[in-house]
Each structure stands twice: as C-alpha cells, then as structure tokens.
Amino acid sequence: AQTVTQSQPEMSVQEAETVTLSCTYDTSESDYYLFWYKQPPSRQMILVIRQEAYKQQNATENRFSVNFQKAAKSFSLKISDSQLGDAAMYFCAYRSGGAQKLVFGQGTRLTINP
Amino acid sequence: EAGVTQFPSHSVIEKGQTVTLRCDPISGHDNLYWYRRVMGKEIKFLLHFVKESKQDESGMPNNRFLAERTGGTYSTLKVQPAELEDSGVYFCASSQTGGRTYEQYFGPGTRLTVT
Numbered sequence: 416a417q418t419v420t421q422s423q424p425e426m427s428v429q430e431a432e433t434v435t436l437s438c439t440y441d442t443s444e445s446d447y448y449l450f451w452y453k454q455p456p457s458r459q460m461i462l463v464i465r466q467e468a469y470k471q472q473n474a475t476e477n478r479f480s481v482n483f484q485k486a487a488k489s490f491s492l493k494i495s496d497s498q499l500g501d502a503a504m505y506f507c508a509y510r511s512g513g514a515q516k517l518v519f520g521q522g523t524r525l526t527i528n529p
Numbered sequence: 530e531a532g533v534t535q536f537p538s539h540s541v542i543e544k545g546q547t548v549t550l551r552c553d554p555i556s557g558h559d560n561l562y563w564y565r566r567v568m569g570k571e572i573k574f575l576l577h578f579v580k581e582s583k584q585d586e587s588g589m590p591n592n593r594f595l596a597e598r599t600g601g602t603y604s605t606l607k608v609q610p611a612e613l614e615d616s617g618v619y620f621c622a623s624s625q626t627g628g629r630t631y632e633q634y635f636g637p638g639t640r641l642t643v644t
Binding site: 419452457458459460461462465506514515516517518519520521522 | 532533560562564569570571572573574577584585587588620624632633635636637638
C-alpha cells in the first residue's frame with residue numbers, strides 16, 4: 416500500500432521569506448499523481464499544486480513550486496515570498512493513476528510571522 | 530458556483546447514539562468521496578461513489594458506518610452506534626467524471642465529537 420509521510424508537524428517562517436515543506440512517499444507504481452493541499456483555519460481544503468509522475472519538469476503555481484525527486488520519492492513544496500494568508504495546514508497527497516482515492520500525509524501546520 | 534457543502538459543521542453526541550452527516554457535492558459532479566481525520570492523524574479515505582453506486586468502500590472502518598447516495602446527488606454518512614474512536618473531522622469531496630487529472634473539491638468538514 417502507498418504511504419505518504421510529512422515529517423514536519425509544524426513550521427514557521429517570517430513574512431516575505433521562503434519556506435520548504437517536506438513530503439516523502441512510498442509506492443511501487445510508476446503511474447501516479449502528487450498533490451499539495453492547503454487548509455486555512457476554519458476553511459475548506461483547496462488544491463495548491465499538482466504533479467504528474469511522468470513529467471520531469473517541476474510544477475509551479477505563482478509563488479508555489481515543488482521539487483519532485485522521483486527516484487528519491489520526495490515531493491517538497493516551496494513557498495516563496497511568504498504571505499500572512501499562506502498560514503494553514505498543508506497536506507501532501509498521492510493518487511494512483513488508475514485509482515480515485517487520495518492518500519494523505521499527516522499534515523504540516525505553517526505559521527507566518529509578521 | 531456553490532462549492533461542496535456539509536451539514537452539520539459540528540456534532541456532539543454520546544457514545545451509542547446515532548449521527549447522520551450530509552454532503553452536497555458540486556452540481557454535476559458524479560464522483561463523491563468521504564474522508565476522515567481522526568485525532569490529528571492523517572486524512573484517510575472512507576469511500577467513493579460514482580453517481581449512486583459505491584465504487585470503492587475499502588476505507589470504511591466497520592459495519593457501524595453506512596453511506597448512501599440516493600439519486601446520485603447528495604450523500605449521507607450514518608454512524609450507528611457511535612463509539613469514542615469515531616471522533617474526528619469527516620470531509621466530503623467531489624469531482625467531475627472523465628479525464629485523469631480531475632481535481633477533488635473538498636467541503637469544510639463535519640467535526641464529530643463522541644463523548
């Protein structure tokens with residue numbers, strides 16, 4: 416079975432600085448997708464960024480980018496120019512290419528210090 | 530466009546009682562999922578509907594949990610009888626059908642507390 420591990424329960428960063436959240440996963444599959452979801456306090460979880468395993472190029476979405484290391488089974492999220500609105504729980508998730516369900520990590524709570 | 534909605538937002542019940550959670554997916558989304566996060570652990574998959582049919586219920590913990598999606602619209606998740614370990618946040622998500630990269634849109638969750 417696939418597993419996702421987020422080893423940082425909490426992280427904090429100064430506003431305007433850069434922070435990297437770690438995620439590793441375990442799978443024997445070659446066809447899969449990886450995701451980072453963000454859940455702000457008392458709000459719905461939203462998709463931040465998605466990476467297809469077959470793509471070598473790292474995904475980017477504005478200030479959010481990933482470092483996808485397929486051989487190492489690592490999928491870290493980098494947030495540049497951190498803003499107060501980035502404060503949230505961040506969940507790393509995995510989905511098999513042929514399946515629907517998401518497998519989540521334990522989450523990292525990110526605090527932005529003004 | 531309205532997002533995924535869940536009701537209630539919070540429920541407190543005693544052990545042994547019954548609780549029914551409701552999820553309204555985004556209109557037109559055939560896929561509906563239930564997940565839950567227990568005691569600050571990882572979010573775990575419970576089951577997946579395609580329209581009114583259960584596509585995958587491999588994550589349902591036991592037969593005290595019953596999910597339905599009559600008519601392929603909203604879904605309910607009933608816990609009967611509730612146990613202390615059922616406490617947690619229950620999330621619903623929905624997605625479109627077709628394509629491999631469809632996004633799952635999540636609701637705000639229902640926080641269930643069993644005392």
